[in-house]
Amino acid sequence: METVSENACFGGTQGVYTHASTACSCNMTFGLFLPAEAKDGPVPLLWYLSGLTCTHENAMTKAGAQTWAAEHGIALCFPDTSPRGDAVADDDGYDLGQGAGFYVNATEEPWASHYRMWDYVMDELPVLLERNFSLDMDRQSITGHSMGGHGALTMAMSPRGQFRSVSAFSPITNPTASDWGRKQLSAYLGNNEDIWSPHDATLCMRDRGFDGPMLIDTGTNDQFIDLLKPEALAEAAAARRQQIQFRMQPGYDHSYFFVSTFMEDHLAFHAEHLWA
Amino acid sequence: METVSENACFGGTQGVYTHASTACSCNMTFGLFLPAEAKDGPVPLLWYLSGLTCTHENAMTKAGAQTWAAEHGIALCFPDTSPRGDAVADDDGYDLGQGAGFYVNATEEPWASHYRMWDYVMDELPVLLERNFSLDMDRQSITGHSMGGHGALTMAMSPRGQFRSVSAFSPITNPTASDWGRKQLSAYLGNNEDIWSPHDATLCMRDRGFDGPMLIDTGTNDQFIDLLKPEALAEAAAARRQQIQFRMQPGYDHSYFFVSTFMEDHLAFHAEHLWA
Incomplete structure (x- = not known):
């Protein structure tokens, strides 16, 4: 692992690191914010998964998350959204290939190797x-x-159970029924839709839900709301009696101006459960 | 004036607007954050001037300033750092021409027209x-x-007196004595150094100071600190008995990770004086 940069930030350190990834068979870059408390011993960790076209950098610079992570003494990890490099398959579309990994293990060529x-x-x-x-x-x-909301929700609801709480900002919630989903799932996983279901938060919710608290924010003016389908997950969560705060925020859109506005709430939510 | 974009943000609106500028003889773009309180009547305004290579956008997306402007009910204006466009003179250096206007009225060609x-x-x-x-x-x-800290300090200390308080993050404080300054002041204003002095915060401080409170933060690990010369302004302010909080922040550098860390303090400082 190599250090790309380290900057003092809210009493802690915002680092960027690169390493040779075995899973992705290429070099991968990630951001990690460590609060001041990490100097004295291990701190809890909140993962932040980014959206289409993003790298490790977008949320690290635009979401304002370090403000509140520092307040709660929590580390933040910002992974990249896909494998990268000249040797890695790509697509002309912004929503497939590099910058659009969809947090799955591809089985189909040309994607499966990275x-x-x-x-x-x-x-x-x-x-x-x-x-x-x-x-x-x-x-x-x-x-x-x-x-990245799709990734967070599906990973949290996987049987592994390694997360204490999960939240999402304007997540893709039902990709098996949406153009932001069917295109990518068929490209990466092939046409057998049975194996898509662990990668659809609504289907995961119907199947098993999440053993912990869940917080979801979506803006009522989100320009992609027809692709996100928040109603599908809301219905499934209510039907399961899942512990959830599901919020539609009036006037907000899909941008980081929306994400940063509600970041304080999300960090406070996770802190409560990470420190419990 | 045309609206480029408006996004809901911390209960208010983050807008971007463009207009034909008479001063710069070109189209100019700026960002304006209006807090929720602006719907009920006029609110105070804090100007944020950006640094070399920046546009109206950098601070608007990376400084986290809206978080605290919303808390205090204050608007934020983010102007661009120079005139722009194919018709506007430029230079191969990052520190002269477009993105490097230095907040002066140029008198020398090819700069004077824009x-x-x-x-x-x-x-x-x-x-x-x-x-x-x-x-x-x-x-x-x-x-x-x-x-932009240089711009803020020199504008605040101009005889006009239109600002209630002034602050700066890692400002260029003594450009007449620095490579970040002599190059640009001679290019834009010519070689008669007598007319440079209104554009040097240290000289302005020696000459008249600021009739109000001043807050300045600089990181001790700032990679450009030899060009910024915080010691020059600190000495001049102390000699004048200027009301000032001058802070050297241990471990911080020149980045927006530094700026965002101390933005809460700066907004609280300005709010106290804007609402007084």
């Missing part, structure tokens, strides 16, 4: 983080925006 | 804002970063 973001975020990166930083890996939660 | 950022920020844009938005122009303060 696009293994599920394993990267769930298995490889946690081991790397634990080995190199002062983090309490028994205290992890996860959040994300848009495609 | 590079009039002093008049643009001090005269033209305030009139445009007052005409189009719910702002109390009797309550204005100013801040900025690096080259």
Whole structure:
């Protein structure tokens, strides 16, 4: 692992690191914010998964998350959204290939050799983080925006159960029934829709739900709301009696101006459960 | 004036607008955050002037200023850092020409016909804002970063006296004695150094100071600290008995991770004086 940069930030350190990824068979870059408390011992970790076209950098610079992570003494990890590099397959569309990994392990060519973001975020990166930083890996939660909200919700609801709480900003909630989903799931996973279901938050909710608290914010003026389908997850969560705060925020859109507005609430939510 | 975008943000609106500038003889773009309180009547205004290479957008997306402006019910204006466009003179250096206006009225060619950022920020844009938005122009303060800190300090100390308080993040404080300054002042204003002095915060401080409170933060690990020369302004302010909080922040550098860390303090500082 190599250090790309480290900047003092809210009493802690905002770092950027790169490493050779086994899961993705390429070099991967991630951001990690460590609060001041990490100097004295392991701190809890909140994962932030980004959306389409983003890298590790967008949320790290635009979401204002360090403000509140510092207040609560929590680390933040910002993974990239896909494998990268000249040797990695790509597509002309902004919503497939590099910048659009959808947090799945691809089985179909030309994607299968690098696009293994599920394993990267769930298995490889946690081991790397634990080995190199002062983090309490028994205290992890996860959040994300848009495609990253989809990733956060599906990973949280996987049987592994490694997250104490999950939240999402304007998540894609029902990709098996949406153009932001069917295109990518068929490209990465093939046409057998039975194996898509662990990657659809609404289907995961119907199947098993999440053993912990869930917070979801979506703007009523979100320009992509027909693709996000918040109503599908809301219905499924209510039907399951899932512990959830599901909020439609009047006037807000899909941008980081929306994300940053509600970041304080999300960090306070996760802090309550990470420190419990 | 045309609306480029408006996004809901912390209960208010983050807008981006473009207009034909008389001062700069080109189209200019600026960002304006209006807190929720602006719907009920005029609100105070804090100007944020950006640094080298920046546009209206950098601070608007990375400084986290809206968080605290919303809390205090204060508007934020983010002007561009120079005139723009194919017809506007430029230079291969990042620190001269477009993105590097230095907040002066150029008198030398090829700059004189467009590079009039002093008049643009001090005269033209305030009139445009007052005409189009719910702002109390009797309550204005100013801040900025690096080259924008230089602009904020020199504008605040001009005889006009239109600002109630001034602050700066890692400002260029003594450009007549620095490579970030002599190059630009000679290019824009010519070689008669007598007319440079209104554009050097240290010289302004020696000459007249600021009739109000001043807050300045600089990181001890700032990679450009030898060009910023905080010691020059600190000495001049102390010698004048200027009301000032001058802070050296241990470990911080020149980045927006530094700016965002101390933005809460700067907004609270200005709010105290804007609402007094």
